[in-house]
Amino acid sequence: AKRTLKNLRIKASPSNMEYKITGLSELPCDRQTFSMKQRNGRDANGDGEPEMIEMTITDYFVNIRRMELVYSGPLPCINVGKPKRPTYIPIELCTLVSLQRYTKALSVQQRSSLVEKSRQKPQERMAALTEAMKTNNYDAEPALRASGVTISSQFTQVEGRVLQPPRLKFGKGEDFTPRNGRWNISNKVFVEPIKVERWAIVNFSARCDIRGLVRDLTRLGEQKGMMIEPPFDVFEESPQSRRAPPPARVEQMFQQIRAKLPGAPQFLLCLLPERKNCNIY
Secondary structure (H helix, E strand, O other): OOOHHHHEEEOOOOEEEEEEEEEEEEEOOOOOEEEEEOOOOOOOOOOOOOOOEEEHHHHHHHHHHHOOOOOOOOEEEEEEOOOOOOOOOOOHHHHEEOOOOOOOOOHHHHHHHHHHOOOOOHHOOOOOHHHHHHHOOOHHHHHHHHOOOOOOOOOOOOOOOOOOOEEEOOOOOOOOOOOOOOOOOOOOOOOOOOEEEEEEEEEEEOOOOOHHHHHHHHHHHHHHOEEEEOOOOOEEEEHHHHHHHHHHHHHHHHHHHHHHOOOOEEEEEEEOOOOOOOOOO
């Protein structure tokens, strides 16, 4: 969360001032404290410097600033100060400034959602564009009308042609023409099947029948004309490693592979704990 929010701009209520996020507080809002000079307060002798008191962020905003906080208590605060002089603001008082460019890498879930949204059928994409034209009503835009620009609500039609799909060549002299961009190789043999001799399994999943998987993979290879030898080794992940971040888990497994494999394998078969949205992937 810290890396995701860092350097983003926010506006804080009620002043509506704009800040740049530098981090998050280590403790939640109702436990994070700071030193504050007590108003009209003096030390025990009644003179000298004003007395410094420790106060939580929640107490400061509720009792001093007279602001109501609903759900900030158990959440961390937004830090808009410097590392040595932090300035904390409760998260519910912050609003992200719009139209900020996000340059960090997307998560697995975000990438999956992006691919899903962009994978529209032509009819669906056309319907979405048509609806956008109706909603935006460009003909009523004063700037466009003043410039003499008009946008047609109808799509421009152009002539095109459909190319014939290339013929696929399989083993035993068999050719095949795909239909609708798809083809089935369940009963086909490869033209030049290879022999797989050096390969290994990297298991990140605790619920996988590895013996059954190797058996099915070998049988499937034979159907395609391939000879698949048993794997050189199966690298299992320890239960302690599963609690580590994904990059650390992958690096630990590669250290095991480098230590045991005599040379570069033809391929590594990695078994993931989830079919989709796996951070290890």
